[in-house]
Amino acid sequence: AGFGLESDNLSKWVGDPTVNIMISLLFIIGGTGFFVIADIFRKRNIRKFSLHTKIVLVSTILLNVVSTLIIFALEYHNPHTLGELSMGDKWWAAYFQGVVPRTAGFNTLDIGALTLPSKVYMMGLMFIGAAPGSTGGGIKITTFVLILFALWSVLTNKEEINVFRRRIPKSLVYRAFSIATSG
Structure with missing residues (x-):
């Protein structure tokens, strides 16, 4: 839930690799879901993972990397966030703030x-x-x-949606759009 014991949440550990890695690993693992964790422990081979597990793992990694880079770029010169930090601390802060919003409410930077x-x-x-x-x-x-x-299939004028060489039924696509527009 992101409740910190300190009034500034985790800000005093903005550049601490141990805190950044341990806390982020906990919420990243929790954010992958029980199905993915069970699939990893049961199959132990990437080729045998379910489509769901592959999508979650690949998209989580991509989204975390891209988000780190985006936060780093957007906040690099902001004197109230990354601007005054050392280069190493800037990367740790950008990483933490890039990966935390999807699953937890912690912060190492002043969100305001x-x-x-x-x-x-x-x-x-x-x-x-x-x-x-x-x-x-x-x-x-x-x-x-x-x-x-x-969206990619529409832009490339393809009738079917294929992910990891598996065809996705249109009913799932309709459900996804319904969830996104009603959420």
């Missing part, structure tokens, strides 16, 4: 001091949320990914 584009981007991450069967909210990352693939 973020630039408007960063706040809007983080709201988008909160809207996407975590994986189905996880501890996070949102429309779910699988819904978001399915919508992206559906």
Whole structure:
């Protein structure tokens, strides 16, 4: 839920690798969902993972990397957030604030001091949320990914949507759009 014991949440540990890694691993693992964790432990081979597990793992990694880079770029010169930090601390802060909005409410930067584009981007991450069967909210990352693939199929003028060489039924696409527009 992001409740911190300190009034500034985790801000005093903005550049501490141990705190950043441990806390983020906990909410990233919790955000992948119980189905994904069970699939990983049962199959132990990437090729045998379910389509759901593959989508969640790949999209989580991509979204976390992209979000880190976006927060880093948007906040780099902001003197109230990353601007006054050392280069290493800037990366840790950008990483933490890039991965936390989809699943947890912690912060190592003053959220009120973020630039408007960063706040809007983080709201988008909160809207996407975590994986189905996880501890996070949102429309779910699988819904978001399915919508992206559906949009791509329209742009490339393809009738079918294929993800990891599997055809996605149109009923799931309709459900994804319904969830996103009603959420």
